[in-house]
Every structure is written in C-alpha cells, then in structure tokens.
Amino acid sequence: MAPKRHVEKQSKVHIPETLALEAENEEKFKSDVEEIRKKPTGDNKRGVIYLGHIPHGFFEPQMKEFFSQFGQVTRIKLSRSKKTGRAKGYAFIEFKHEEVAKVVADTMNNYLMFIRLLKCEFIPEERLHPETFKGWNRRFSAPKSHRLAAERHNSIKSAAKQKTIDGRRQRKLKKTMQKLSDLGVEYSLEQAEWEPKAKPVPSTVRTPKGKLHVLKEDVSDDEVTFRTPPDTIKSSRLTTTPHLVKSASPKKADHRQKKAKAATMESTESSKADVLKKTAKAKTSAQRVSKRLKR
Secondary structure, three states, X not given: OOOOOOOOOOOOOOOOOOOOOOHHHHHHHHHHHHHHHHOOOOOOOOEEEEEEOOOOOOOHHHHHHXXXXXXXXXXXXXXXXXXXXXXXXXXXXXEOOHHHHHHHHHHHOOOEOOOOEOEEEEEOHHHOOOOOOOOOOOOOOOOOHHHHHHHHHHOOOOHHXXXXXXXXXXXXXXXXXXXXXXXXOOOOOOOOOOOOOOOOOOOEEEEOOEEEEEEOOOOOOOOOOOOOOOOEEEOOHXXXXXXXXXXXXXXXXXXXXXXXXXXXXXXXXXXXXXXXXXXXHHHHHHHHHHHHHHO
C-alpha cells in the first residue's frame, strides 16, 4: 500500500469588495464585470495580459481571486527578485479565453487600487515570449543563498581547508608583488603575514542531531582521557568535523552575554535590596526591645 502524501490546505483569500477609492468607479466596475460575464466566449484560444504598477500585498493568490470574477484564470506569473524574493511590481496573467483577456485589459487599465493606477495591456501571441510563464506553478520560497554563503564563510575550517586558503592567498600575493616589480616599485610585504586567530570554544553548538554541550579538552595533557557524556561533543571534533556544527552567530552571542549580565545585575540588586530590608527590620526590632527594657 502506497504511503499517503501530505497535502497542505491553502486558506481561501478574501478580497475586499471595494478596492477603488471612489464609489462611482466601483459601481461602474461592477456593471462592466456583469457585461463581460454575459458575453459569449467564442473560441478556446487563450489570452495573456500584462499587469503593471501592482501594489505591495497583491500577490498570486489575491490576483487569482480578484481576476476570477471576469473569467477562468489559467496561469499567473508574478516577477520576483532572485536575490531578495520581493515582487518587482508587474505580472502576466493568462485567461482561458482571448476575448475575456482583451476586455479585462480595457477595463482594468488605469484602475485605481490601493493608491496605485494599474497598467493593463493585452499581449498578442506573436509578442509573447515562450518562457514568460516559466516556473509559474512552482511554490514561492524565500531565497536563502546569501544566508548559506555567510554560514559557509563563518564556519570553522579544517586544517586541510585552511591550508588551501593560505596557499591561495600566497599565490595572489606573489602575483601582486610581480606586478609591482614590473612597474619599478620596490615594496615588500613579507612582514605583513596573516596569522589566524584562535577562535574561542563555544559552550554549546547546534548540530543536525540537536543542541549539544561542548566538552573542553586540554591538548597538552595526553595521559587523562574523558568519556564523552550524552548530549555532548568534544572540542577537538569542532575542528576535525566542522560540517557537523552550526555555530551561533556573533550577534546572538553578544545578545546572550548582555542578557546574562543584565540577569546578574538584577540578581545583585535584588540581593542588595533584601539585605537592606533585613537590616531595617533588625534595627526596628532592636529599637522595640530597647524601649521595652527602659519601661
């Protein structure tokens, strides 16, 4: 028996009835929609329109819900940035019937929506690029290449990887020195050698298995060995297997340090307040006892 596939239920998008800012335009728009529905569709040739000046928040689900009142919408392609994933402000919409697409282009051109004048134009088949709707049925997901590149750059390098990086740096330095010598410039960069800084060992790391505590080892002492407790990882494995570890970002570490300092300051202030309260109570009790003895 084949396993059941998990299908996510998409919530229905509700479009407000009055998208125009003027009531007169909205009534005229509703009358035009009724006329379009009454007209015969004719042949089954599909039509495509260009939609520009799209306001932010009017995405693929909202477009399909809004333009379905004219006729059946077959495909929608909203142009997005490959780097950030934000919409570029224009889209291409395909209708099942060409006549519906032409009427929609005439009706929706210069239509006021969310303080924006939509620009709508019918695109004939000979002007349409064959890859206009490329990836139209692909579900949008925010790009994460920049985040992966930052994690790869900030990851803990192994000894072999660090060796290749140093070799590449030395080769570039030699080429620069050769160019300077060809130009007659005598300059030496031998003293400006790069030395890698020893990164501090974190207390906890995140791995595919979950959050693990780091067991710090003393490299100079080879006689004593410790068994690794559960949910822990040795500090030596952080350099030998860097692909298993996702180290925390410096911003998060600074935030945690600030939070810990604030917590310690609060605890010290609360302890001081408790001490002052206790001393005040002791003084009042001593005064009462001395008054009783005098009587």
